[in-house]
Structure formats: structure tokens, C-alpha cells
Amino acid sequence: xxxxxxxxxxxxxxxxxxxxxxxxxxxxxxxxxxxxxxxxxxxxxxxxxxxxxxxxxxxxxxxxxxxxxxxxxxxxxxxxxxxxxxxxxxxxxxx
Amino acid sequence: xxxxxxxxxxxxxxxxxxxxxxxxxxxxxxxxxxxxxxxxxxxxxxxxxxxxxxxxxxxxxxxxxxxxxxxxxxxxxxxxxxxxxxxxxxxxxxxxxxxxxxxxxxxxxxxxxxxxxxxxxxxxxxxxxxxxxxxxxxxxxxxxxxxxxxxxxxxxxxxxxxxxxxxxxxxxxxxxxxxxxxxxxxxxxxxxxxxxxxxxxxxxxxxxxxxxxxxxxxxxxxxxxxxxxxxxxxxxxxxxxxxxxxxxxxxxxxxxxxxxxxxxxxxxxxxxxxxxxxxxxxxxxxxxxxxx
Amino acid sequence: xxxxxxxxxxxxxxxxxxxxxxxxxxxxxxxxxxxxxxxxxxxxxxxxxxxxxxxxxxxxxxxxxxxxxxxxxxxxxxxxxxxxxxxxxxxxxxxxxxxxxxxxxxxxxxxxxxxxxxxxxxxxxxxxxxxxxxxxxxxxxxxxxxxxxxxxxxxxxxxxxxxxxxxxxxxxxxxxxxxxxxxxxxxxxxxxxxxxxxxxxxxxxxxxxxxxxxxxxxxxxxxxxxxxxxxxxxxxxxxxxxxxxxxxxxxxxxxxxxxxxx
Numbered sequence: 001x002x003x004x005x006x007x008x009x010x011x012x013x014x015x016x017x018x019x020x021x022x023x024x025x026x027x028x029x030x031x032x033x034x035x036x037x038x039x040x041x042x043x044x045x046x047x048x049x050x051x052x053x054x055x056x057x058x059x060x061x062x063x064x065x066x067x068x069x070x071x072x073x074x075x076x077x078x079x080x081x082x083x084x085x086x087x088x089x090x091x092x093x094x095x
Numbered sequence: 096x097x098x099x100x101x102x103x104x105x106x107x108x109x110x111x112x113x114x115x116x117x118x119x120x121x122x123x124x125x126x127x128x129x130x131x132x133x134x135x136x137x138x139x140x141x142x143x144x145x146x147x148x149x150x151x152x153x154x155x156x157x158x159x160x161x162x163x164x165x166x167x168x169x170x171x172x173x174x175x176x177x178x179x180x181x182x183x184x185x186x187x188x189x190x191x192x193x194x195x196x197x198x199x200x201x202x203x204x205x206x207x208x209x210x211x212x213x214x215x216x217x218x219x220x221x222x223x224x225x226x227x228x229x230x231x232x233x234x235x236x237x238x239x240x241x242x243x244x245x246x247x248x249x250x251x252x253x254x255x256x257x258x259x260x261x262x263x264x265x266x267x268x269x270x271x272x273x274x275x276x277x278x279x280x281x282x283x284x285x286x287x288x289x290x291x292x293x294x295x296x297x298x299x300x301x302x303x304x305x306x307x308x309x310x311x312x313x314x315x316x317x318x319x320x321x322x323x324x325x326x327x328x329x330x331x332x333x334x335x336x337x338x339x340x341x342x343x344x345x346x347x348x349x350x351x352x353x354x355x356x357x358x359x360x361x362x363x364x365x366x367x368x369x370x371x372x373x374x375x376x377x378x379x380x381x382x383x384x385x386x387x
Numbered sequence: 388x389x390x391x392x393x394x395x396x397x398x399x400x401x402x403x404x405x406x407x408x409x410x411x412x413x414x415x416x417x418x419x420x421x422x423x424x425x426x427x428x429x430x431x432x433x434x435x436x437x438x439x440x441x442x443x444x445x446x447x448x449x450x451x452x453x454x455x456x457x458x459x460x461x462x463x464x465x466x467x468x469x470x471x472x473x474x475x476x477x478x479x480x481x482x483x484x485x486x487x488x489x490x491x492x493x494x495x496x497x498x499x500x501x502x503x504x505x506x507x508x509x510x511x512x513x514x515x516x517x518x519x520x521x522x523x524x525x526x527x528x529x530x531x532x533x534x535x536x537x538x539x540x541x542x543x544x545x546x547x548x549x550x551x552x553x554x555x556x557x558x559x560x561x562x563x564x565x566x567x568x569x570x571x572x573x574x575x576x577x578x579x580x581x582x583x584x585x586x587x588x589x590x591x592x593x594x595x596x597x598x599x600x601x602x603x604x605x606x607x608x609x610x611x612x613x614x615x616x617x618x619x620x621x622x623x624x625x626x627x628x629x630x631x632x633x634x635x636x637x638x639x640x641x642x643x644x645x646x647x648x649x
Contacts (some may be wrong), residue, residue: 227554249512249550249551250552250554255557286511287511288511288513288552289551289552289553290518290522290552290553291490291511291513298420301420
């Protein structure tokens, strides 16, 4: 499943996509994120299964443009710690 | 309704229903779903996976109270005691605050499941436009979520945004859609942000635009915004729209036109999708437990 | 040589008249429906104050959201450039400018010569601009000008969850219903917008000195929240070039540069 967390407002589209087919629930992204945007929990989208997957915390879903801002300088290379820490490549950002 | 409420242009009609062809006493599994949204609350009671009764009403000051009231209203006249409901699921914004629910399930999973029930197994894309959020969901033939996105940060594209406009133009929310169907489609309002769109609308009115045209421009903008959200996921037929905005023909017809798809006419009130999904999960969880 | 800078903002239209780098007069009028006539009105008011006539003006440079509507301007300059030019004249030590207008927020990085090296804009969402505080003042039924003073009297930090102006309005109303003191709600409003603006500024990198300009800089409550967030003091321009006049002043300086062949 492709779970898109975030929002679109007048200023743009800000989504973190987590591919739950690829995510193995390892929690490395949780440790890598300096702003504590991610967590690993039971997959709430599939209530009849009991697998662990990463997701964006409730606290950050409505402000990830701001939460992720420190990792996204306007100039210079962007190396997102969450994306780099994810071996199966389950995490991507829309902006 | 009291006269004092006649000026609340956002107010819509509450409703309840009992299925005359079902008798709960003959059922094996009685399950329920309660969808406590920011604006409306629905309770659906199912007997062996068929809708037995439901209630749809405005959310009150707190979630537990709204859940209790809507369930009480749903059960009104059925003689079905609340305790006979084997598994109740809470969903929606206030899902963790449903006093009699055994479990809270995210509305995304419930909407996919509910749409599968309402529209059949060919449904692949569900757009739910709620009071304070907008969700786009892709699902498989069993109603299992395969992709989703949600927007509950921004009022644009939600019922709340439409309420702001209904209030500004002093038009009843139920009439907005019909009024917006003008002969010549105007340019959509350019601002996404509801605050800025409102200023734009005020300027258009000052320019001499009719309310109908301003509503057309806003419904057009809302439809376009929702379409761009859907495009992130990709739209696959069959496509359905649920939630309060599904009743707004002004928005629905413009979405269909832009996407070149036709959303099936629901036989059941589309606002019930989340609660129906919850009740179906309730039944599935009873069955899962009995297999163990 | 006398020149004019006009900043036609989303809310107010500001005019600064300069004669050989000296400020002759300033004026501010509400930006009306007809932008051209708002600009005319503001210019005439400033000319009257300076006791000069239109014929004395050698050059007019416009900036701001409605700059292209001013047909009598000789040229235009972007808001970023105008803001940067204005602030580096007032505070040459500034390396980071935070400029919050009614409908837009900007963060600009400058080098030691006042040249723009980077910038970020927060636009098309009211939650990151002055419109947010204005809407909250309306929801609270408090005059916008009193918001700053009142928030400094707050004794408790209350959280605000809504990130959208429309949803924040409802949240403010429910906080009032819960008998939360207005002072605490106002502080929450200022903290919320300060958080968003600080994050936006972090994208361009924060280097001292940091200046705060635009109409929102007049709100001492917001300034206080920004200070708490950043952990240091901000430079805020004072009379005669108060924060909302920086861009008009910058535009006037650009007009002067143009006339001097710069």
C-alpha cells in the first residue's frame, strides 16, 4: 500500500509516501529523523492484519512542510536522513 | 426546526432509517460502526452484514456524547438493546471517544470497506470529501486499501470551505450545488486558500457577479483542487465520491467532467460510508476471533 | 533629485518620497478595489505632506503584489529586492531578513554588501502571513493593534493544533468557550505563526543580524514569540521607516540608484 501522509495547501503539495509493501518496520528512519516525524506502529490501514509499518506521526502530518524544512535547504544538496536510512527504499518525499 | 436556525445556511438535514425487511432477532452477528466526524456523526447497525438501521446527525459539543446520541437515535423504535451489539467500531475524527466501541479504526480503511459494500466490488477509487478533510483512496476488489492520501490540514476542498462560502453568500448549503450550475462556466476562483478565495469572491461580487456565478467559480476551483489530489494516486474505474460533498452536484459534476468519469448514483446516503465500513469490520473481527 | 517608492501591498499601499537620500514624506492608505487609484491617493497624500508637486518627481519605482497595476510608475522592482535594499540601508549589519506581509512571508539572506544570496517565500496560504493574525483577532473580537500587548500578559502556553486559518478560527472559538483567557489564546496564535515563520527562515539559513520587517513586525507579541524561538534579539526598524515602510523605502532607493546610473 502507498500511504501518503501530509497535505496540499495553497503553497504547494507536501507528502511523505511510505510504501508499506516495502517497509519492514525496522525503525531506522525513526532514529534517523532529527525532528521525530516518523514512528513505527501496527498498520492501521489493514485492521485485520498485524504487521508493523512506519508512518508520519499525527503531530507532524499537518505541518510537515515546516517539520521537514531544516533538512531541505533552499540551495545546496538535499540529503534526507529518513530516505537514506531506509534500505528497502520505502520512503519518498513529494517536494 | 426552530426559526432561529433558519439563518444557519450551512445546516443540512438529519435523518434515520430502519430496514423493514430485517429482524434483528433472527441475526447471528450484530455489529455497528460509529463515524464521529467533525461536522456529522453516523451510527450504522448491521445484522449479518446487512444494514439494519442508521442515524445521521450533526456532531455535538463532544465526541462521546455525539456517539451515544446518534446510536440511541439509530436504535429508536427498533427494540434492539445496545448491549446486543456484539462488536461496535469507532471511526472518524472522534473514533477513540466512542464509549461503547471495542476498537477504533481509521476512517480511511472504513471508507474503502464501506464503498465496496455500497457500490460493489468493482469500485477502485474512492474520494471522500468530509466536513474538515478530504481523502482519496484506492482499493482492491475486497475493499482493502492499496493507496491513499489525506488532507486534513487545509480547509480548501473540504465541507468547511464550502460552508464558509455558503455563509458569505447567504445561500443554504443544500442549494449551493444546484445554484452553481450556470449556463456559462466562469473562470474558477484562483486562490486555493479559503481565506484568500473569500477575498476574491468579495471582489467578484463588488464587480457585479451574481451569487450563482461566484458559487460556480468556487465549485469549479474546489473540483480542480480535488482532481489534482486524485492525480497523485491515479484514478482507476470504478470511481465513487462519498462524504457530505457527494451531495453537492455543483462539485460532483465538475469533478466528473474534469476526470471524464461518472460516479455511480449511490442507493445509500454517501455520508454513511465510514460507519458502514466500521460495522463490516466489526463483523469481520467477530468472525476472526471465533476462528482462533 | 526627488524620487518616489510605492509598495502596493495586499492590504496597504505605502509611499516614501526621497530627496538626495533624505526622507521627505511617507504615507499609507488602504489598498482598495481599484489599485491604481489607491496608488494615486497614497502618492498625493505624501506629496501634500512634503509640500511638493508631481512635477518635482524624477522617477517612480513600484513594488508589491499590485505593482503592475500602477501605470504611472517608471519601473518596478521585486518585493524581495525592495525589502533587501531597504533593510541594508537602515541596518547594514543585517544578513537575514524576515519580511511578513499581509498575504506573504519571505526570508532573505544577504551578504556583507547587502546582495541577495538566497531567499524563500511562503505564499498563497494565509497561515504563514499577516492575514492569519488578522483573522484570529476577528475571531477573538480583539482589535489587531491590541493583540501584541495582550499576549505579553499571558501566563500560560496553550497549544494550538490547527495549521489552517479557517480551522484555527474554529479552534479559537472553542478555546473561548472553554474559558481560556484571551491573553493565553493570543499568545498561542503568535507562537503558532512564529513557529511557521522560523521554519521557513531555517531553510535559507539563519545568520545574525536578523531583521524583522513588514506590518506584522509592529506586533510586540509576535516579536516576543519570534525571539523565544530564535533565542536572540531581532532588529526592527523604527521611525521614520517603520517596519511596513521598508519595501517602499527600498523601492525609492532603487529609483534613486537608477537615476544615479546605478
